[in-house]
Amino acid sequence: MKLGSKTLIYSGGHTHERGVGILFEATTAKRLESWCPISDRVVVAKLVAKPLSLGIIQVYAPTSDSEDVEMEKFYEEIETAKGHLNPQDIIIIMGDFNAKVGDERVEDVVGPSGIGTINERGDRLIE
Numbered sequence: 788m789k790l791g792s793k794t795l796i797y798s799g800g801h802t803h804e805r806g807v808g809i810l811f812e813a814t815t816a817k818r819l820e821s822w823c824p825i826s827d828r829v830v831v832a833k834l835v836a837k838p839l840s841l842g843i844i845q846v847y848a849p850t851s852d853s854e855d856v857e858m859e860k861f862y863e864e865i866e867t868a869k870g871h872l873n874p875q876d877i878i879i880i881m882g883d884f885n886a887k888v889g890d891e892r893v894e895d896v897v898g899p900s901g902i903g904t905i906n907e908r909g910d911r912l913i914e
């Protein structure tokens with residue numbers, strides 16, 4: 788969808804309760820090779836770049852009130868999205884994970900600039 792000079796790719800419903808998207812500036816949108824809506828929580832875009840292509844997976848995780856089965860489905864959808872990209876691509880997975888990872892360094896996964904106390908969803912995200 789064009790929004791002025793910007794391009795929005797979106798995956799989700801029409802009730803404004805769920806959905807996820809990425810908004811690209813015009814110059815970046817010209818590099819958009821493909822995109823795929825995985826679910827109302829995950830969308831993947833592939834951009835032509837040099838020396839490697841860039842894959843962006845945008846997510847919106849279920850809240851902590853959600854059942855574990857919904858969280859497992861969410862992480863499976865991320866794996867499905869990764870399957871749309873080449874392993875050689877630079878892959879960025881970003882969005883709202885509805886998780887707290889704490890404020891302590893965890894190997895090379897989490898830096899010391901987080902907030903709050905790690906919760907169960909944070910443990911799963913780090914895993």
